[in-house]
Amino acid sequence: MASGTEIHSEEMTTMATATIMVKGMTCSGCVHAVTRALQAIDGVQKADVDLAGERATVTYDANQISVETLKQAIEEVGYDTL
Ligand SMILES: [Cu+2]
Numbered sequence: 001m002a003s004g005t006e007i008h009s010e011e012m013t014t015m016a017t018a019t020i021m022v023k024g025m026t027c028s029g030c031v032h033a034v035t036r037a038l039q040a041i042d043g044v045q046k047a048d049v050d051l052a053g054e055r056a057t058v059t060y061d062a063n064q065i066s067v068e069t070l071k072q073a074i075e076e077v078g079y080d081t082l
Helices: 028-039 067-076
Strands: 005-009 015-023 044-050 055-061
Touching: 015 067, 028 044, 028 055, 028 067, 055 067
Parallel strands: none
Antiparallel strands: 005 015, 015 055, 044 055
8 A cells, every 4th residue: 555644525525534544553452542532533523443454544524624633633642643
């Protein structure tokens, strides 16, 4: 997989989906921590964290927050993002 972050905007809505690579997760506890950190952000509608794939797929309101906000939240709980 070549890219770190992909953004797909949908027509007629401000909802966007970002796939963020997350490094350093080793168990389901890590997945839980990252998922909770993302879901705690205002504007995040849905967060799916994939341990094996080392990525988080987040659906969020692009009017409210950006991918940088999502990455910061992940880094704040101790994981690296790409
Ligand atoms: Cu863990």
